[in-house]
Amino acid sequence: MKLRLNFLLPLLVALSGLSGALPAVRRRDADIESLFGISRLSRDYSGKRGDPRDKYFHESTFHPHYDGRFADKILSYDERRTHLTALMQTYLSAMNDIGAETWIMHGSLLGWWWNRKIMPWDSDVDVQMSYQSIKFLADYYNMTIHHFRLPGVEKGRDYMLEVNPHYVIDTIEDKLNVIDARWIDTETGLFIDITTLRRNRTAEALGLEGVMMCKDRHHYLEKDIYPLRDSVFENMPVKIPFAYSALLEEEYGARALTRTDFENHHFDQDKMEWIPLR
């Protein structure tokens, strides 16, 4: 008996080692099966089938700004607005709690500039994050569900933070994975695209200093982004890049900062609100 045990133990150890060494079939992403219980859907609308194998995040079959693992239809104008607002607020709140450094950019920054709100015709929200923060999220918070109690929502709502494992790849050549993470509304499929502001190593190699970039091919000067400012967006504390007006002017041109009529909306200066022309 003693002999057998002596024989069995190394055998078991060897077997476990072997199984680890064998190329196992591992999931490349969080597909609809792995989200069982989180998504109310049983069919996948993610649009994954038409995408290349290495692309991590997919745009749904019905609209590029919805996650097809959680939604099968687009929302109405009013619904979308309320859900996007909640999405933004919960994101800012969660990141503030975690201590991840994030700030708004692009369309969201323009919305902030006009009236500190998401522009009503915008169907997505753009945020950026420092590399250290995305690393922190990837290490400790990937695929976490954050439950929020919201006014008017009975049971509250679940939001999911999903980090693209390709975030470690530091080059714009990785065209399939320009988005580094998503903050997803698991009920409506709306999400926030999170991109990481990284050091621009190609420009640094050329001797330039303080040059930054995102994988979506946007380039910035470090001094235009940092130090960040504290402001308010959708009634939540938010970080704003240092040279916000210069950045906006560069990205959208002077007209975007002066035109009060845009996308069938008029900016009412008394209400400080974009009013839809219907």
Place this chain on the structure above:
Amino acid sequence: MASQDKKLENYEQNPYPTKEFPSRTSQGRPLIDFVTNDWKTDPRYQEELYTSDESESFYYREEDDYWVHPRWKKMISYKRVPRRIQRYLLIYVALVTVTWVSWTWFIQPDWEKSRELERQLNTKPLSVFGSNMRPEFSDMTQVKTLDSALLPSEHRLGQRLVVVGDVHGCKEELQKLLEKVSFRSSTDHLILTGDMINKGPDSPGVVDLVRELSASCVRGNHEDRMLLALNDMRAHHAPLQGPGEDPGRTVDTLDEESFSHGDYKARALARQFSDKQIRWLQQCPVILRVGKIEGLGEVVVVHAGLVPGVPLERQDPFQAMNMRSIDLETRLPSDGREGMPWEKLWNHEQAKLRVNERTTVIYGHDSKRGKNILKYSRGLDSGCVNGGKLTAMVIEAGKKGKAKTKFVSVKCKNQKSKKQ
């Protein structure tokens, strides 16, 4: 016919007869009857002798050689036209040419340009910068109003306002300047146009000095960056920051790198200040409304500039601390120099307002353009830290209540060359 033949015969004998003309008295006929008109009939006159120096064709050959035909030459010859007129004519011709050349090449394009500019200045665009909700930030005051008791007026004759341009840590020069204007803290009030710190040798010293004088200030882009960097430092890792941290280092540890984003300089600067100094810098508003001063109108102090037509409360703070020019089409300010200098547009717009609505802006920021005194804008940054001058604008009430202003400046040491 017979007489004709006889004449011919005579001729052959004596070709040049001296005719004896019979006198009228002897024959009783007028002399004209004796005219023979030989030249008409005599063949000798027909060809060979027909060249007279009196005819035009005599000169015909040489005519081409003259630049001006002698006849014309005669007409305009020096003798006929007085010298004076000749001289004036020459001058007039030259003048006309010069005028024409300068008109077509220089004046007209310039005029056209300025007319176009005038048109752009006067057509207020339909959608103008500043329609948005003003960007608001925590820890930043947009507008403060100066205590009106500090303003010079008829009732307080000795009282002065001393506004000083960008000091940039040049404490010695600031002291010299205050001495030069014989600043008395009992009656005078000091205002700084921002950028009191950074670059120069003694930023905390400057803050201490002006704090003791209970000066007013506005927030410059250097204060802005430093204060924000400090906020960031404190928010993230105050406990990580050791007391022995070398402010001059440029190579960061991993912890430092994760939060500092390369703004070491602003962070190193921030560490030089005490909490009291920081709090004082923190309370500097973006815009200081000085108030109405007789002769100057409404006076406002801001670091970089203002967009005309936008209320102070709604001016974009970043641009108020950074602008240099304004795009005429959209009235969008920027810190570049491509558009029109903001102060030009400001002055143009003020002149269009009613007299009691006009505002004079005192500012700094633009050391490249240097001291820049226009009717409704007074640029005071004369580049002290780069070896230029430190300039003060002294506002004092005159006898009739109208304010007198003068500009006083001191020379500065070049801090840049000293470092190298």
